[in-house]
Amino acid sequence: DTQMTQSPSSLSASAGDRVTITCRASRFIGSYVNWYQQRPGRAPRLLIYAATSRQSGVPSRFSGSSSGTEFTLTIGSLQPEDFATYYCQQSYSTPQTFGQGTKLEMK
Amino acid sequence: EVQLLESGGGLVQPGGSLRLSCAASGITFSNYAMAWVRQAPGKGLEWISLISGGGAGTYYADSVEDRFTISRDNSKNLLYLHMNSLRVEDTAVYYCAKTTGDYDTSGLYDAFDIWGQGTLVTVSS
Numbered sequence: 001d002t003q004m005t006q007s008p009s010s011l012s013a014s015a016g017d018r019v020t021i022t023c024r025a026s027r028f029i030g031s032y033v034n035w036y037q038q039r040p041g042r043a044p045r046l047l048i049y050a051a052t053s054r055q056s057g058v059p060s061r062f063s064g065s066s067s068g069t070e071f072t073l074t075i076g077s078l079q080p081e082d083f084a085t086y087y088c089q090q091s092y093s094t095p096q097t098f099g100q101g102t103k104l105e106m107k
Numbered sequence: 108e109v110q111l112l113e114s115g116g117g118l119v120q121p122g123g124s125l126r127l128s129c130a131a132s133g134i135t136f137s138n139y140a141m142a143w144v145r146q147a148p149g150k151g152l153e154w155i156s157l158i159s160g161g162g163a164g165t166y167y168a169d170s171v172e173d174r175f176t177i178s179r180d181n182s183k184n185l186l187y188l189h190m191n192s193l194r195v196e197d198t199a200v201y202y203c204a205k206t207t208g209d210y211d212t213s214g215l216y217d218a219f220d221i222w223g224q225g226t227l228v229t230v231s232s
Contacts, residue, residue, distance in 0.1 A: 001169070034218035036152070043202055043225060044144075044152065049209075049218035087152050091216050094157065094166040096142075101151040 006099025012107040023088035025069040032092035109133040116226030129186040129203030137181040140206040140214020145199035160212030200225040
């Protein structure tokens with residue numbers, strides 16, 4: 001199975017900060033990485049698919065990038081509603097796998 | 108508007124069985140592969156199963172292989188998860204999710220763009 005190692009597991013930041021979350025895949029997965037946001041008690045929401053494509057309706061402050069087997073989600077200027085948990089997912093091979101999650105908390 | 112609505116969760120004893128359903132609306136259901144993803148209390152997301160648009164292709168996580176069966180009824184816009192030999196560690200909120208269908212109806216490579224609200228399964232004696 002392909003492991004997705006996500007870091008950091010938690011992150012404290014302030015509104016207006018720029019933050020970066022990283023996922024490293026244990027093997028080649030092309031660009032088949034997706035990023036989700038999950039607020040407490042809610043279902044996940046798709047933010048980025050295919051490593052760099054922003055889902056319709058997602059603010060432009062969210063962006064994705066990749067380099068080999070390392071994938072990054074960047075939030076350009078944190079807004080209050082962005083404090084949530086973020087997950088990466090590889091959809092290159094089954095079983096598809098998620099990263100462990102990054103909890104973004106307000107400093 | 109695309110909507111997914113899960114049902115069928117509840118309390119079951121270890122070794123028991125349960126069937127979850129997911130009703131889809133607002134889409135041509137057979138055009139999209141569908142998946143089940145679960146989340147144990149206080150834990151992260153776990154992909155557990157995927158089924159192609161036509162139903163012929165099915166895929167499972169190792170943790171549920173041989174115990175869970177995914178299926179769909181495209182005439183009724185329904186997705187199912189049949190769960191047997193349930194274990195305490197299967198306790199979780201179970202979400203159904205729709206794939207984006209960007210490539211084909213296999214569901215491979217796709218992200219999940221629409222999620223249901225989740226249904227809680229509790230396995231306990």
